[in-house]
Amino acid sequence: MEFAHIPIMLNECVIGLNIKPNGIYVDGTLGGAGHSIEIIKHIDSGLLIGIDKDLDAIKFAQNRLKSYGEKVKYVHDDFKNIIEILNNFKIDKIDGILVDLGVSSYQIDNAERGFSYMHDGPLDMRMNTESGITAYDVVNDYSESELAKILFEYGEEKFGNCIARSIVREREKSPILSTLKLVEVIEKALPPKVRYSGGHSAKRTFQAIRIEVNGELYFLRQALKNIISMLNIGGRLCVITFHTLEDRIAKEVFNEYATDCICDKHAPVCICGHKATIKHISRKPISPSQEELNINSRAGSAKLRIIEKI
Numbered sequence: 064m065e066f067a068h069i070p071i072m073l074n075e076c077v078i079g080l081n082i083k084p085n086g087i088y089v090d091g092t093l094g095g096a097g098h099s100i101e102i103i104k105h106i107d108s109g110l111l112i113g114i115d116k117d118l119d120a121i122k123f124a125q126n127r128l129k130s131y132g133e134k135v136k137y138v139h140d141d142f143k144n145i146i147e148i149l150n151n152f153k154i155d156k157i158d159g160i161l162v163d164l165g166v167s168s169y170q171i172d173n174a175e176r177g178f179s180y181m182h183d184g185p186l187d188m189r190m191n192t193e194s195g196i197t198a199y200d201v202v203n204d205y206s207e208s209e210l211a212k213i214l215f216e217y218g219e220e221k222f223g224n225c226i227a228r229s230i231v232r233e234r235e236k237s238p239i240l241s242t243l244k245l246v247e248v249i250e251k252a253l254p255p256k257v258r259y260s261g262g263h264s265a266k267r268t269f270q271a272i273r274i275e276v277n278g279e280l281y282f283l284r285q286a287l288k289n290i291i292s293m294l295n296i297g298g299r300l301c302v303i304t305f306h307t308l309e310d311r312i313a314k315e316v317f318n319e320y321a322t323d324c325i326c327d328k329h330a331p332v333c334i335c336g337h338k339a340t341i342k343h344i345s346r347k348p349i350s351p352s353q354e355e356l357n358i359n360s361r362a363g364s365a366k367l368r369i370i371e372k373i
Contacts, residue, residue, distance in 0.1 A: 071303050092162055146289050351365055
């Protein structure tokens with residue numbers, strides 16, 4: 064199966080990075096190289112580093128970008144490790160980085176990866192298929208209270224308790240092995256008026272389990288701080304988020320770093336000595352145009368935030 068993925072807000076990202084021909088840039092979530100192939104076109108004597116946890120993405124990108132030779136370096140890792148990754152290349156600072164926090168279309172559409180609630184497949188959901196817990200482990204081993212907690216926190220699922228209870232009851236009969244079996248269990252737990260209204264009834268639960276499996280939010284705050292520390296003055300960071308939890312973390316980190324004083328607002332004078340180290344390029348998040356949404360409905364919840372190191 065080809066690693067197909069339509070890059071979200073491609074032009075906005077390329078413009079937002081403000082690419083210098085001799086700069087060093089990072090695609091922190093390489094995916095199908097949709098963003099990278101446009102970024103590299105603007106680089107002359109510079110360098111592009113592509114990072115991805117998914118080895119399939121790395122292999123596909125290497126083939127797609129092979130004509131650019133040594134101008135592109137590939138790293139099978141997590142962008143949260145940006146400091147160590149750049150140290151390995153003996154790079155002190157970079158001029159820009161893009162992080163697209165969405166799941167790729169390849170991962171969703173490949174049933175064997177277990178991300179989709181529309182196709183039957185094993186309960187996996189790992190972005191890095193070589194390590195870590197799987198969705199099977201979460202569904203079949205977590206306690207009812209642990210399941211309810213991640214459904215509330217990561218899926219913002221108000222029926223989290225009901226779904227967690229339904230999962231535990233079902234797995235007591237036999238382990239839950241597949242994505243569509245999990246969907247069936249989720250739907251049984253929901254009131255009919257909820258089950259058949261709005262979006263897919265399993266969407267929030269699948270999101271929550273995927274986030275838990277991949278630790279997507281656990282390291283995000285520190286990862287963004289690490290990235291900011293590695294930017295040159297004038298360097299840009301573009302972050303694409305797909306749900307409120309991710310966007311809230313990005314907003315909070317950026318606001319903190321863009322503020323001179325972070326003392327309690329009731330303090331009569333500043334005693335923190337904190338100075339802003341970034342500025343907002345986009346004070347409010349950028350959303351996809353209607354034209355893009357007509358082509359790619361999966362971009363509907365995407366938000367792009369851009370900051371610059373000062």
